[in-house]
Amino acid sequence: MTLKPHVICDVPSDVPSMKKAIGPKLAKQYSANPKVPKYDFVLKFPDGVVTGRAVSHALGKIPAPRGPTLLAGQHFTVEAMGLAKAEGCEVIAIHEFFWTDAAYADRWSDRPLKG
Numbered sequence: 246m247t248l249k250p251h252v253i254c255d256v257p258s259d260v261p262s263m264k265k266a267i268g269p270k271l272a273k274q275y276s277a278n279p280k281v282p283k284y285d286f287v288l289k290f291p292d293g294v295v296t297g298r299a300v301s302h303a304l305g306k307i308p309a310p311r312g313p314t315l316l317a318g319q320h321f322t323v324e325a326m327g328l329a330k331a332e333g334c335e336v337i338a339i340h341e342f343f344w345t346d347a348a349y350a351d352r353w354s355d356r357p358l359k360g
């Protein structure tokens with residue numbers, strides 16, 4: 246299942262603005278980056294596991310070149326985190342999630358997990 250993010254533009258990087266943009270639960274994980282006065286884009290994913298495909302699709306919809314970008318969500322797969330870092334995005338996640346996209350897909354299919 247692909248999670249489509251809510252895209253918020255031009256968000257100041259202070260904690261109160263971020264809390265308003267991403268909500269109090271995700272804002273608890275946020276710490277301001279002193280090198281970024283504002284984020285051009287904040288992508289807030291709905292609760293669930295964000296896969297690499299979801300991140301790739303969401304970032305593909307944002308016009309290039311893009312400035313500072315923050316991705317916020319409950320869980321990100323290993324591929325999603327890697328892609329976000331490769332694209333120069335900062336990531337806020339509520340929990341560390343060490344599954345790969347394939348392991349997550351297997352979890353929700355009819356097949357048993359590969360051991």
